[in-house]
Amino acid sequence: MALRFIHTADLHLGKSFGGYAEADRLRVARRAVVARLTAAAREAGAHDILVAGDLFETPNPSAATWRQAVAEMAEAADLTWWLLPGNHDNLREGRATWEGIAALGHGNLRVLDRPEPVEMRPGAVLLPAPVASRRGIDDPTAWMDACETPPDALRIGLAHGPVRSFGEGEGAEVIAPDRDRRARLDYLALGDWHGMIDLSERTRYSGAPERTDFRHAGPGVCLSVEVSEPGTTPKVTPIQTGVFDWRRLVLDLVPQDDSCARLDAVLPESARRDVMLQIEARGRVPLREASALAAYAAALAPDFAHFELRDAALATEVEAVDLDAIAPAGALRQAGDALVARAEDPALSERERAVAAAALRRLHGLAAQ
Amino acid sequence: MKLRRIRLENVRRFSEPVEIGPLSDGVSLLCEPNEAGKSTLFDALHALFFQRHTGWPKEVQGLQPRSGGKVAVGCEMEIDGVSWRLRKQWQKGSGGEARLWRDGALEAQGDAVEDWLHARITGAQGGPAGLLWVRQGRVRVDVDKRDKAASAEEQDARRDLLTAISGAMDDVTGGERMDRALSDVTAELAALETKRGAKAGGAWAEAEASVAHWDARREELRAQVAMFREALDEMRRTGVDLAALEDEGAEAERRRKLAEAAMALEAARRHADRVAGAEATARLARRELEAGTQALARDRAARADLAEATEAEARLAAATEAAGARADSGASAIAEAERAAALAGESARAAEDRLNAARKRAAAMAAADTRARLSVQLDRADAAEDARIAAAARAAQGPDARRLAEVEGLLQRRDAQRALRAAAAPTVTFEGAPDGAVTLDGQPLEPGQAVSLSTHAEIGLAGLGRLRIAVPETGGSALAEAEAALRRALSEGDWPDIEALRRAARAAADAANEAEAQRRTREALAPDGIAALREALARLPQPISADEEEEFQDLADLEAAADAARAEAEAGEQAAARARAAGEAARIAAAEAAAELRAARSRLETARRAVAELPDPPTDLEAREAALAEAEAVHDALLAEAPDLEATEARHARLLSMAEQRQRQIATLRETRARLRERIDQGGEAGLEEALAEAETRAEDARAGLDRILFERDTLRCLRDALQEARSEARDAYFAPVARELRPLLADLWGEAELEWSEDTLLPVALRRRGAEEPLDILSGGTQEQIAFLVRLAFARLLARAGRPAPLILDDALVYSDDDRIEKMFDALHRAAGDIQILVLSCRQRAFTRLGAPQVRFEPV
Structure with missing residues (x-):
């Protein structure tokens, strides 16, 4: 059974652009990225959207920022949003936010605050690696190697952090670059780097769906990922979501x-x-x-x-x-x-x-x- | 530099090449009607020297004919005896050329020509161009307006008006472009700053305010976010603590331990009660034994005390008796000693009396000599006093010196009056034989004798009759008054005449002297007065009788006897005192012995009563000792097996306190978490972290903005300083020398005339001539034009004197000058032409015929 999902990360909702004359337009475009991801998922025939960390710019965004975003996600009832805390909205500092989201009880919003396997769909298991603190030094994906899942199930990893020193986040070389192989992952969806990168056939950074600065050229994208069977090469298609x-x-x-x-x-x-x-x-x-x-x-x-x-x-x-x-x-x-x-x-x-x-x-x- | 020939190719109306020349060293004239190409020549020559061949500037574009094509301008010139030919060609795009020939041989081309040209037309200090240009000045301006705007307009107008003047200065100081650049830069700086710093409301001040605002906002939010995150951390910590406190397994274990501690405490307390009972029994047995032991001891002590009191009473009775005997003996000794002392005292008083009598006699005998001396002294003093009184009485009877002086004064006054009278009286002198035939008042007049006449005179002339002469009473009354006063003064003292008065005065003075002598004698004898002398005599001891003198004994013997008697009496008194002390001591000892005896007898009586009242001594002491030993054994056994009550109580209290504390902690944590929740909710609602991120970005932007403003400020300051410094240097280098060169040229035109210059604008502001100062604005257009013309000439002369002669090109420079003045200007031109080459372009053919300069024309090549 083929699994299709949207891989995105680093939405950084709530980010300000005070240094730019068009700051208001930039903020509006960033808030609209949820709608563009929803449209991209529907266009790609996907039912799941994996957010690989840094949904928010800060661990404790304003109530307006997170509630409006969550409400918009919840309204897309045909989609399930898998939300992973990243370094900007890490569990230690942002627990109140994540607990607040979970407390709302929206069935299509899944906060992944524990490193343990979760069934995405029948025959597909999600292995999330939430970021516990802003300056973590341990590889949050290390546990995936020993994690057992049903033998015929797809293993999808979801993590946030640098594989090498990108200069994007505050840590460096946290996630093992060959984690997909070691943990027998069919796809490892990564966040933290705001540009799109293919680290291997199965490991990718989607980049930010709306770019944040000049380090990454071009408009932002998300990735449409299709995995047909365990062990096969996933089919990945970028979909433009950025305005600027x-x-x-x-x-x-x-x-x-x-x-x-x-x-x-x-x-x-x-x-x-x-x-x-x-x-x-x-x-x-x-x-x-x-x-x-x-x-x-x-x-x-x-x-x-x-x-x-x-x-x-x-x-x-x-x-x-x-x-x-x-x-x-x-x-x-x-x-x-x-x-x-x-x-x-x-x-x-x-x-x-x-x-x-x-x-x-x-x-x-x-x-x- | 001297221009010899100028050539235009495809320049405006000259589609075919034309030349003018040759040009002489002094003044040359190109006099053509309007539209003949003079201004074209002027502009072309300017482009040749000042427009690079590589560009296609507007000035060159303006030279291109409507038919298009390459614009070319050339000239031949002479510099320091060397002939040069220069040619430039411009074309839109990259078709420009520049070539330079020296003595007919190509010397340079392209940029090298421009460099060569630049070196020739600028001074060593970037001074004025090597060619000096004058164009027609503007018409005069309306200077009636005096408001601020009008003043600025007027300033601009004056600058336009003085374009010709300022053209030369412009080359040096930058002129209008320099002013405009400085004005722009200064205005931009003024929008940023004042002398005291950033200008309120300016970009700099706003940037600083923005930095301050966003820095403050960032710090405020950082503090709030720190508190917010502390609240989150505290929430997490308190959650862990609360979970630990509310853990059910731990709570059951705590309760079990508390129940066990309570049971152990109860058992320990019961055992402690038993130990206390055994301890009370033993204490009672101990008190019984102690009471028996004490009763036996008291019986033994009372009997010993009785024996001791009996023995003491006997001993003290004997002692009391012996002391009484010693007291009696002492009393007898006192009486004997007191008698001996009384006898010695009487002997001493008798000896004293004798001594005193002897002293009295000795004093009387010593006073007898003094008495005799004082008596004589007193007698003599009394006699002197009597004599003084008598003399003083005599002195008082006579006239004193003042009175004598007054009368002497009256006498002198009378004599003076008499002399006056005599001097004023007429005199008669008889001249003739002394035959007595002539008489005066009946007395014959002697010949030659001058006789003074008094009031009336009668001169008898024998045989002739009598001559009666009446003399007026001149001064007669004053003499009478003086004589009357003198008589009154003498009569007051019964003095017949003045001599009697003088004798009486001398007698009175002698008596006064005597009285004074007697007074001094008396004072020598009795300095303190006669009464004091008499009192001193009275105080002397009375003289002794003859009998008393006979009884007189040696005073020293009497004094020795008296001293011996006094010593004996004193010794007797001391012996009596000692006897009294010894007797008193014996009496006191006897009284004390009696008192002790009474006390001993009282104690004996008490001891006897105590023994009589004693109970029978106890006999069961051993039984009591046995009972005590048994009770103590029971107590020790119970104590040995007793649990540690204090430790049991402490453990129970600790567990109980822990339970209570836990409840308090839970309550406190819940309250704390409620407060934290509220704070976290507020912080989350407010989006503090987002606001902080925004503030941090804004603060960085504000700082960057301020840096940009400061860079801009420094840029403007740097540019302003560079412009001001360059202009100042140029002014120093050229301004004063030009003014010096101008002075004789002005004198040629107006006599003693001088220009006033503005230090700020470097423009002439007034013309001073014939003692009056005329603002330049009110001068006629002709005068202004002439001033401009002369300034340019002065500049050219200055360059020529500096060894850098520059051709002067004048294009319709004198259009407002009248015929008289223009001739003076021509004179000035010829005067200057001795140093410099001048090319005059004019359309005024008639007027300029008087210039007297060789003419040149456009000639087709």
């Missing part, structure tokens, strides 16, 4: 480049309103190009949900023509020459040089007016 497309682009520039044209070339043509973009400009350009790039970026920014040009690593090359543009001679030219000298003075601190370089760009811009 987070992108971090690198723009390597050389003095001969038309920096604005180079920027145009890497920008998406459409759906810019949903793109969160961070441009890292590097290399070396003439002063006039740096000014032009900054002005162009400022003009483009309103098209995007977020547009950020980082030019700290972009060295400015001051040519005679740039200084001529300020003034061919006289006091203005002298001021420009003095700023160039300061920007290149090794006796000054890095910040002082950066300030002088910025002042030079400003003077160039003022002169251009």
